Amino acid sequence: MTKATELLYQSCTQCPRNCKADRLAGKTGFCQEPADIRLATACLHFGEEPLITVHGGSGTIFITGCTLRCAFCQNYQISQQGMGNPITSQDFTDICLHLQDAGAENINIVTGSHCIPLLAEYLADAKAKGLTLPICWNSSGYESVKTLKLLKDLVHIWLPDLKTLNSTLSKELFGASNYPQAAKEAITWMIQNNPLRFSTKTANGIEKDKLEQGVIIRHLFLPGRFEETVETLSWLKENADGKAVISLMSQYTPVPFKGSPAELQHRTQALQAIENRLVTKTEDTDLRDIIEAFDFDYLFYQDLSDDTDWLPDFNRTQPFSNALAKPVWHWNKGLLPTT
Numbered sequence: 404m405t406k407a408t409e410l411l412y413q414s415c416t417q418c419p420r421n422c423k424a425d426r427l428a429g430k431t432g433f434c435q436e437p438a439d440i441r442l443a444t445a446c447l448h449f450g451e452e453p454l455i456t457v458h459g460g461s462g463t464i465f466i467t468g469c470t471l472r473c474a475f476c477q478n479y480q481i482s483q484q485g486m487g488n489p490i491t492s493q494d495f496t497d498i499c500l501h502l503q504d505a506g507a508e509n510i511n512i513v514t515g516s517h518c519i520p521l522l523a524e525y526l527a528d529a530k531a532k533g534l535t536l537p538i539c540w541n542s543s544g545y546e547s548v549k550t551l552k553l554l555k556d557l558v559h560i561w562l563p564d565l566k567t568l569n570s571t572l573s574k575e576l577f578g579a580s581n582y583p584q585a586a587k588e589a590i591t592w593m594i595q596n597n598p599l600r601f602s603t604k605t606a607n608g609i610e611k612d613k614l615e616q617g618v619i620i621r622h623l624f625l626p627g628r629f630e631e632t633v634e635t636l637s638w639l640k641e642n643a644d645g646k647a648v649i650s651l652m653s654q655y656t657p658v659p660f661k662g663s664p665a666e667l668q669h670r671t672q673a674l675q676a677i678e679n680r681l682v683t684k685t686e687d688t689d690l691r692d693i694i695e696a697f698d699f700d701y702l703f704y705q706d707l708s709d710d711t712d713w714l715p716d717f718n719r720t721q722p723f724s725n726a727l728a729k730p731v732w733h734w735n736k737g738l739l740p741t742t
Contacts, residue, residue: 404438408520412438417550418470418516419585433578434517436468440525441487443467443480443717445498445732447507450713450723452650452703454614455509455539455560458606460729462507462536464498465717466515466522471543471577473566474673477658480717482514484662488734496529498732503536505731505741508604508613509560511539516546523553530557537615544586545579551592559616561593566623567631568638575676587638593618594646599701618647619703624690626655627678633693640697648701653682653690656711681709 404412411417412426422432429437447460455461465478467487472479480486490498499510510529515522526538537559544563565586567573573582599617603610620643624632632651639649657679660670682690687707694704715722720733732738 404521405524408524411520411550417519417547419545419547419581420470420579433472434468434470435483435485436517438521439489440495440515440518440521441467441485441489441734442495442498442732443487443734444722444730445502446723446728446730447502447505448511448723448728450727451511452562452619452648454601454612454619454648454703455511455562457508457604457611457613458609459506459508461509461511461539462499462502462505462731463511463513463541463728464502465513466518468517469514469543470516471545471579471582473543474576474670475655475658475677475679477656477714478514478717479658479660479662480715486717486734492525492528495525496532496534497738499529499534499536500532501731501738501741503534505729507536509537509539510534511541511562513541514543515540516542516550519546519550519553523557526554526557544589545577545582546585546589548588548592551589555596559597560614561597561618562621563590563593563618564621564623565590565635565639567625568634569631572628572631572676576673587642590618590620590647591642594643599646599648614648618643619650620647621650621652623652623655624682624686625677626680626682626686629686629689629693632690636693636697640699645700648703649699650703651690651694652705653687653707654705655682656714657681658714682707 414423424430424432426438443465445464448463449460451461469482539560540558541562568583570580574580600615
């Protein structure tokens with residue numbers, strides 16, 4: 404860790420929460436993470452948007468901790484309960500190169516917003532040691548532009564969420580009433596600095612589009628909350644249409660959470676702000692009508708499904724279903740064979 408990076412951890416204001424925790428001394432703020440980078444799993448992921456999974460899958464690396472910690476988070480074991488082990492820069496490089504050798508289309512960093520300065524060092528080191536894949540930054544959108552700038556020459560594909568523009572809802576679900584403004588500023592910066600660039604890639608006679616550079620903005624429809632989705636899509640139409648890809652998701656799924664009584668009580672109370680259930684067929688039809696009315700240049704919308712087998716369990720070496728992912732590293736196993 405360089406001296407410049409150390410300064411950013413001594414009184415941490417990396418994300419919009421500005422906790423000012425001395426993470427070098429082992430203190431933690433909202434993200435619950437000290438200065439180490441900890442990982443839970445790495446895999447070839449085939450459940451991401453087609454533009455980044457393409458043929459080989461997205462080389463997804465799940466970082467422990469989170470700046471947002473949504474009440475409905477499917478990855479709560481690693482984002483909120485601390486599952487994962489610390490890694491060195493060489494460990495990170497080995498994982499990236501393992502994914503590259505396994506045929507990954509990119510390196511997809513999931514929920515790294517609380518450790519950007521050190522991750523930037525690790526990414527630069529991995530590139531110097533042979534990593535040639537593009538880097539995809541997969542985040543909640545709750546980030547500070549001043550910190551994102553540390554990734555400017557390292558990341559070319561950005562995959563932020565825009566969860567809601569309702570500050571009351573974001574306070575109830577994330578404990579962050581300033582989420583809408585922070586996410587809009589972060590996403591605007593991403594778009595301004597990363598114009599869309601596509602290519603095509605052929606494998607086994609099948610040609611697929613591939614995103615080489617640019618922004619894909621995700622929005623998860625919360626059951627029963629059409630007003631929030633319409634408001635979010637309206638902002639995206641005005642500020643991102645033609646300049647970014649929109650990914651509207653209908654996969655909201657109640658998670659069978661496990662945790663302490665206090666944690667479960669807090670989560671249950673937060674989830675009272677929404678209808679904690681699957682999306683209905685009627686809602687799916689209405690969402691399709693909304694999409695048609697907005698007429699975005701680039702938009703993905705996933706087919707409705709009541710299958711919940713995809714929900715991950717990061718205690719398992721294979722956290723996902725076999726169809727969704729191929730693990731290459733696990734927090735209590737290390738590197739895994741890819742053949």
